Amino acid sequence: MNFTANSLLLFGATGDLAQRMLLPSVCALHADGLVPEDLSIIGTARHDFDDGAYRNFARAALEKFLPAERRGSMATFLNRLHYQPLDANDTAGFAALAKKVGSTDKGLAIFLSTAPNLFEPTIAGLTASGLTGETVRIGLEKPLGTCLATSREINDAVATAFPEERTFRIDHYLGKETVQNLLALRFANILFEPLWNAAHIDHVQITVAETVGLEGRVGFYDGAGALRDMVQNHMLQLLALVAMEPPANYNATAIRDEKVKVLRALRMVNPNETVTGQYRAGAIQGQPVPGYDEELGKPSETETFVAIKAHLDNWRWKGVPFYLRTGKRLPQRKTEIVVQFRHVPHSIFAGPNRKNAGARNVPNRLVIGIQPEENITLSLMAKVPGLDREGIRLREVPLDIAMADAFAGPMKRIAYERLLLDLIEGDQTLFVRRDEVEAQWEWIDAIRASWAEHGVRPQGYMAGSWGPSSAIALTERDGVHWHE
Numbered sequence: 145m146n147f148t149a150n151s152l153l154l155f156g157a158t159g160d161l162a163q164r165m166l167l168p169s170v171c172a173l174h175a176d177g178l179v180p181e182d183l184s185i186i187g188t189a190r191h192d193f194d195d196g197a198y199r200n201f202a203r204a205a206l207e208k209f210l211p212a213e214r215r216g217s218m219a220t221f222l223n224r225l226h227y228q229p230l231d232a233n234d235t236a237g238f239a240a241l242a243k244k245v246g247s248t249d250k251g252l253a254i255f256l257s258t259a260p261n262l263f264e265p266t267i268a269g270l271t272a273s274g275l276t277g278e279t280v281r282i283g284l285e286k287p288l289g290t291c292l293a294t295s296r297e298i299n300d301a302v303a304t305a306f307p308e309e310r311t312f313r314i315d316h317y318l319g320k321e322t323v324q325n326l327l328a329l330r331f332a333n334i335l336f337e338p339l340w341n342a343a344h345i346d347h348v349q350i351t352v353a354e355t356v357g358l359e360g361r362v363g364f365y366d367g368a369g370a371l372r373d374m375v376q377n378h379m380l381q382l383l384a385l386v387a388m389e390p391p392a393n394y395n396a397t398a399i400r401d402e403k404v405k406v407l408r409a410l411r412m413v414n415p416n417e418t419v420t421g422q423y424r425a426g427a428i429q430g431q432p433v434p435g436y437d438e439e440l441g442k443p444s445e446t447e448t449f450v451a452i453k454a455h456l457d458n459w460r461w462k463g464v465p466f467y468l469r470t471g472k473r474l475p476q477r478k479t480e481i482v483v484q485f486r487h488v489p490h491s492i493f494a495g496p497n498r499k500n501a502g503a504r505n506v507p508n509r510l511v512i513g514i515q516p517e518e519n520i521t522l523s524l525m526a527k528v529p530g531l532d533r534e535g536i537r538l539r540e541v542p543l544d545i546a547m548a549d550a551f552a553g554p555m556k557r558i559a560y561e562r563l564l565l566d567l568i569e570g571d572q573t574l575f576v577r578r579d580e581v582e583a584q585w586e587w588i589d590a591i592r593a594s595w596a597e598h599g600v601r602p603q604g605y606m607a608g609s610w611g612p613s614s615a616i617a618l619t620e621r622d623g624v625h626w627h628e
């Protein structure tokens with residue numbers, strides 16, 4: 145049943161995500177008149193707030209995290225907010241929450257962001273208090289488990305109350321504009337698709353580099369590490385969008401059917417195809433920063449960096465490595481996808497006569513910048529102007545599209561604006577289906593098992609560097625340089 149919800153229930157309503165992303169996103173949607181006129185928003189968490197105190201809390205968050213020019217309708221937005229304190233372990237407490245939410249007949253969208261061990265009690269509480277049913281859908285924020293088994297437990301618990309068509313698993317990378325633009329680039333242009341395969345592509349690189357460190361997330365991050373925090377979800381979703389077959393339609397089933405096939409085609413990696421690291425003290429943009437151990441306050445073997453040479457065992461990608469790397473405390477914040485094409489089959493410029501001897505022909509490269517800048521650059525070879533007395537010279541020139549210039553009009557939106565609106569309206573296209581999450585975990589679990597078997601421990605790297613030197617060696621031994 146399709147419906148637009150007129151209530152939004154936010155779990156974790158006093159948490160970091162709510163302050164930085166959720167409240168600013170819904171406030172921005174409200175300002176643009178995009179949420180239902182009668183939408184009421186109920187926040188819940190352990191904190192002992194009443195409506196008034198929560199509105200003050202939300203105002204402070206909006207003043208901090210929403211740009212002033214988007215705060216115009218903040219006062220009317222705050223009037224939509226209500227709050228109910230709740231300990232998710234106390235099933236009885238859900239009755240008061242249900243009372244606060246009121247009737248769900250006109251549609252309720254729940255946004256559940258919680259520690260993995262609270263999913264089950266929360267679902268039990270929602271069920272006991274009647275906050276489930278045909279007019280209720282649920283959005284689930286990561287981490288959805290810590291391995292395939294725990295992810296299944298969570299998914300099973302959720303499935304007792306919410307069928308798949310009312311379960312919206314969030315991967316906020318899918319809410320990013322340039323990530324969605326990948327589909328437009330691949331499938332709205334005839335140029336790329338005929339070349340998008342092992343015959344013409346040498347390799348693909350996906351980098352998600354961050355300059356931040358632990359950011360105070362001590363409890364969570366140390367139990368997760370870069371592989372589970374970033375690769376299991378965001379990076380594998382990027383990989384799936386790059387590698388999938390053309391879906392028949394731009395709809396949830398068609399797109400997710402194709403993504404899951406890619407995820408299932410991931411080959412188990414050998415331990416020598418992965419590198420893990422942990423940052424030591426160093427400097428980021430000239431500012432000294434402590435090492436991971438120091439930030440954490442104890443020694444740890446959690447990886448803050450991982451690089452992987454991945455393979456897809458299917459016809460399209462036979463023999464094409466996908467180099468993935470992500471890390472904290474790297475020199476710059478950068479998410480990008482690099483598609484490296486192959487050499488031309490025969491270079492007419494490398495011939496024996498004086499005029500063309502030795503002209504260097506560099507294979508084409510497509511760079512899709514996702515953040516901080518959104519741009520698409522295709523490098524092409526061109527002749528350097530001149531009379532060529534010493535022979536023709538060729539040089540790489542970029543064909544550059546800066547999305548901010550090309551689309552100066554439309555405003556840049558927070559990824560969660562898109563995702564929250566889709567959750568309220570019930571569009572699953574940009575949400576992750578259960579089979580995808582499970583295929584992702586299966587691959588990640590196998591990597592972790594092989595690390596355990598081979599006693600792999602993270603190597604130190606200096607904060608502000610591009611990770612351990614073996615991450616460079618991972619590609620260099622294939623004659624490939626990371627794009628920096």
Ligand code: BG6
Pocket residue numbers: 316354373374479
């Ligand atoms: C989150 C991770 O999912 O994504 C964080 O838990 C990470 O560790 C964040 O910092 C990165 O998101 P973005 O949108 O800033 O690239």
